[in-house]
Structures are given as structure tokens and as C-alpha cells.
Amino acid sequence: MNRRSFGALLGLALSGCAAVGPNYALPDRAAVNRPSAQGAFASGGEKGFVDAPLPDHWWQLYGDARLDGYITEALGANTDLRVADANLRRADAVVAEVAAGRMISTGISGGTSVSRPYTTGGSLPGVVGYDLGIALAYPLDLSGRIARAIEAARGDAEAVEAARDNVRVTVAAETARSYAAACTANMVLAANNRVLALQRQTLDVTQRLQRGGRGTAFDVTRAQTAVDQSEALIPAAIATRTAALYRLATLMGRAPADYPHEVEACTTPPAMTRPLPIGDGAALIRRRPDVRAAERTLAAATARIGVATANLYPQVSLGGSAGFTGPVSAFGSGNAFHMALGPLITWSFPNRPVVRAQIAQAGAAADAALASFDSTTLEALRQTETALSAYAREADRNAALARSQASAATAADQAARLYKFGRTDFLSLLTAQASLTTAQANLAASDALLIDRQVDVFKALGGGWQQ
Template structure:
């Protein structure tokens, strides 16, 4: 007997430490590499500034309308409501797991009717009762419950980071949709100006034909140019309408309730200063998806401890009290009973099963670490790509602006020369066609430049902070 007590004490002592490894980001993780924390390779362009990104990056545009749209979207967006509900559920799971280390109570009661056999006693016989209450408090010597709480908290924090990632997306897409609607209006205005010029050319050509200086062929070609420009307008209006509907949806409104004032927005919001981008270290701290992956790794590490704790006995302090006996003795001292002592449970001898569960948890943690590294690398790649794309589109936009100015000057010169009979009609149409192409290319680049800006801010992970 003494040997058994010593063995049991040794087992309990072995279980008095928290099972499994404590979590820390592995030194070899990508997030710890110096190159991942350094300034961005593509951030050396003059269009960027190595200063911290503000939380509400959309306010850099200085557009009160945009500020209001983003604020409404962040408070009413349906996807954000889903994310908030998921977070509340995750918090409730943490509370449920944490309740496992509190006092539990079990009450029981029953009645019985019995008659000894062979006594000849008539029914109903003797009525008995059994009423009791039992209390149990887990000691958690192995840390199983503590590790389970850590795992649930890690999962909840990952869900919170996922909710923040939705906020990043909602803010970025709201700004993008607003800019798209304004850009469509700008493109529409540019096409209208070209159309006005082409109609003027058509009128001049018709007058020249009536005066004997032009041909029906010239008139037909001029009318064709007008028709081609008019054909572009419906598609541009459809693009604006789609952007307005998307903006309304992001703000939690039905499409029919889109903000009417955006229909008259003449130009998209513009930023006249270098984009603040910070560095890699700030990015790694700010990106919600990186935080979510790190918290998932913490949860997976804690589950190794949960599995390891099954190697040790589960001990709790328990007590019970009750009344039992025939109904006639109800309330007497002889019917009262109580008990107090440790309650021990152990799944011995299923150690191979537990070892397999520990191996499963370890493999899951390895996978979570790999996912953490993958998420970090992808975040860095997205950011570097977005920075490079914005810088190069800025160069392209500047060249297209120069080309548009040259084409506008050439079209004006060709128009004057044609009216005075110093050039042919084909030269005029060629110059106007070049202007139309230059205007369209510049408008498309202006729209793409705003898109590239939003891509940069989204890649940097701004906008989730409250």
C-alpha cells in the first residue's frame, strides 16, 4: 500500500507543471528575418515617403464625402456584421472553456418502492428516498484546462484579426468604388468634349460640301467619327452606375439608395503628396492577416499541451452530502451522509492513443507555422508589387498626359489648317482620332492610378484600427 501511495504522489508531482511548450514565435520564422523588417525595395521612389501610414489613410485625400462614405461603410457593412458575430461566438467559446476550471455542482434525487420477497406483506411495501448534492473543483495539475483556454483565446484573437481584415477590405473598396464613379464622370466629360469637337468638324465639312469645297465622302467619314464617340457613352454611364451600386452595397444600403450627389462628381479624389508607406517592420505589425496567422499558430501550440496533459491523471477536489433511507426516517441524523476527497481519473493504459494525439497536435502546429510564414511572404509580395505598380503607372500617366497635350495641340492646328484649305480632311481626321485615343488612354490611366493607390493602402493593411 505504501508503494502505491508513493507512486501516486510521484505521478501527481509530475503533473504539477503546465504540459506542452509555451508559445513564442520561432526564431527562424520569416517574420524575424532582417530583410522582412527592412525598408521596402520598391519604396525608394520619390512618390513614396518613409513615414508611418495613418490609421484612416483615406483622409489623406482631403475629401469630406469620402470620409463620410467610409465611416458609414465601417458601421453598416453586412460583411462586417458577419465578422462581428463570428467574433462574439469565438469569445463565447473562450468563456465556455474557461468555465471548465470553476466549481461544478450536481444534484440528484429519487424515490423507490420495495417489498421484501416471501414476507407476505401486502403492497405497497416500503417507500425509500435518496437525495444528494456533489461538488467538484478541478485542480488542473497538468495544465490541461489552462492550455485549452490558451487555444480558445488564440482562436478568438485570430477571428478578431480576420474581422479587422474585413475592415481593411471594406475601407479600401469603398474608396475604390467612390473613385470609380467619379472617374467614370471624368471619362464621360472627356469623351463629351471630343464629341463636341467632332460635331463641329462634321458641321464644317457639311458647309464645305454645300459650298463645293468638300465631298460626300468627307461628310461620311466625319459622321462616322461622331457615331463612334457617341457609342462610347452608354458603356461609360454603365460603368458609373455599377460603381454607384457597389458603393451603396458596401455602405449597407440597397443599390437603389446610392448617394445621388456622386452622380455629379467631376473628378476622383487626388493625393498631391508622396504616399506614406512606413517600412517592413510596421507592415508586419499592422497587417491583420499576419496577426491572424500568428494567433492561429499560438492556438495550435497550446493544443500540443492539451494533448500532452492526457498523459497525466486528472485530479479534482470533490465533496458530497445527502440524505438516504426509508421515508419514515426522513430528516433524522441516521439518514445523513457526506464525503470529501480528491477524485482522480486517468485514461491509462491508452498511452499509445495519447502519443498519437500529441503527434497530431505537433503536426498541426508545424502546418500553422508554415501558414504563418506563407502569409508573411505573401503580404510582403503584395506590398512590393503594389508599390512598384503604382510607381510605374505614375510614370506612364505622366507620359500619357504629355501625349494628350501634344495630340490636343495637333488637333487644334489641323482644324485651323483645314478651315483655311491648307491641309486635307484625312489629316484632320487623323489628328482628331489621335486626340481621341490620347484622351481615352489618359482617362484610363487616371482611373488606374487611383486603383493602384488603393492597392497600396490595402496591401499596407491600413484602416482596421478603431
């Protein structure tokens, strides 16, 4: 042992449970410490948002008791969450296993043997002997190797817990999205049916005018084409609703056929009547489970540097053993008893270059974990900014489409009146009704997309994992 290693080991012994390797602290250069990451969102000033804390159960902002019940059921029965919970239990068991390394270890051994000198006649059985013993060992952990290993295992377990929480975020958001998708599909169906009813009225009027000599077969054919085109939109909306219902059932841990049948008739999707509370970047970083998981992974990687560094020093434990050894004929005699007590030392001193390489590997892994932590943080901010911007722009688009639909409805009504009294041609009526069809379809699609964008915002903000 060189003088430096001996001095380090002596210092460890005098300090009790000091641990080698770096003590974990969030690096100053981490992306989470940048002022731009901690401040207000770039899109947070839009009229649809308010700088207020996001509620833990954000879906309750919709005031929809049915939605609350579905999400509660999904968070209790979702299969992905069951997997995540099992992974967390496994990680906790690993921590318990590593922590057991601090406890006294015991071992019991026993065996028998037959020995015979080679000069003895071949027919003799020889001497039957036995060996019974018990051994105890208590690790002193002077270098803190076990302490660092426990620290690393706890970091891993906390990262797994954060991953489980991230699954909860996804399950809550996708349940809300599926429920809203089923309701908005019905809303689109209702809009299509309204347009279809109007076009069928036009077809009926056109057929009566043809019979009265004021219309042509060409007018009837064009009116029938408009009806057929609107009818062709209905199956796609029904398929969308069915897919959303099946997705909702799966998220709730049910078979697809066991979807909530009451949603099949839902025509009013959940509506947000207030600005969305979004908080700021600092709150987002604290709340996002994936950011927390990456930070805990960094902490575990830092602890593993200490585990590798501890291999530079001897591993010392206090041990003792006792037992009986001798021929079976003298079993239990005082002469057969043996006992040993003293420190047990293991040291890989000849392999120091190997240990140095292991320390370098652990350091590189910690650097990679920091880079991953930064990447996760920046990605969380990007996702949130993108979701906020997309929602704000869709809200603007939705307002414009609402105005367009109102104008198209007025124009279609005016064209129908003019055509009825022979003051405009049939093509103008069809054009006005086609514009109304397009405007209503666009508005219904935007209404559905707007709710989808709201869910994107809440999912990006990382809410909904809290128990």
C-alpha cells in the same frame, strides 16, 4: 504509474499551476524574423513613396470630407462587418466557457424508487424510497490542462478579432475604390463629351463645306462615323458609374437604389498630392491583420500540444457530496444522511498510446500553423511589393500619356486650322482627331487606374482597421 510519470506529477503538484507542453514563443525560423522581411521595400525608393508611418485612417490623406463620411458610415453599417463582429462575440463566449472549467462545479440529483422483494405477495405496493444529494468539485489542474485550453481559446479569439480587423481593411479600401470609380467614370464621360463636341463641330464644318462645293459626301460620312464611335463610348462609362454607385451603397449597408446621389455628379475623384507613406516591412508585419491572425492561430495550436500532453497525467479535483437516501417513511432522519469528501482522480493510463498519438497530431497541427503563418507573411510582402511596383509604373505611364494627350491636342488644333483654309485634306484632320480621342481616352483611363492603384497600395499595407 511508472517512476517517471509519478515524478512529473509530483513536480507539477509542488509547482502549483505549472502547465505541461511547450510555452509559446515566436519561432526563430519564422519568416517574419528574416532581415529581408523586416527591411525596406524593394520598390520603396520610387519617387511616389516616402518611408514614413502609414496613418491609421489613410483615406484622410485625400482631404475629401465626403470620402471620410462614406467610410465612417461603411465601417459602422457594413453587413460583412456585422458578421465579423458576431463571430468575435461568439469566440469571446467560447473563451468564457473554457475559463469556467477552473470554477467549482456543482450538481444536484434526486429521484424516487419502488422496491418489493419477490417473495412478497403480488398485491403489496412495496417500499417507496428516495435519493437526494448535492455534489461539488474543484479542479486542481495540476498538469495545466485547463490553463492550456484557455490559452488556446484566447488564441482563437484573437485570431477571429484579427479576421474582423481584416474585414475593416477591405471595407475601407473598397469604399474608397467605389467612390473614386464613380467620380472617375464621370471624368471619363466628361473627356468623351469634349471629344464628341469637337467631332460634332468637325461634322458641322464638313457638311457646310459639302453644301458649298468644297467637300464630298464621303467626307461627311467619315465625320459622322467618328461622331457615332465617340457616342458609343458613353453608355459604357455610364454603366461603370452606375455599378460603382451600387457597390458604394452596398458597402455602406444600404440598398443599391439608396446610393449617395450626390456622387452621381462628382467629376473630381479624390487626388493624392503627396508621396504615399509606406513604412517598411517590419511595420507592415505588425499592422497586417491577416499576419496577426495567422500568428495567433499558431499560438493556439501550440497551446493545444499542452492540452494533449496533460492527458498523460491524472486529472485531480477536490470533491465532496452530501445527501439523504432511504425510504420515504424515514425522510430526514439522521440515519438517512450521507456525506463524502476527498480527491477525485481520472486518468487514461491504459490508453497512453492514444494520448501519444493525440500529442503527435497536435504537434503536426502546430507545424502546419507555422507554415501557414510563414505563407501569410510572405504573401503580405508579395502583395505589397506588387502594389507598389504597379502604382509606380502606372504613375510613369500616366505622365507619358499626359504628354501624349497634350501633343495630340496641339496636332488636332493645327489640323483643324489647316483643313479650314484648305491646306490639308480631310483624312489628315480625321486622323489627328482620332489620335486626340485615343490619347484623351487613354489618359482618362490611366487617371482612374492610378487612383485604383493607390487604393491597392493602402489595402496591401493593411491600414484602416484601427477603431
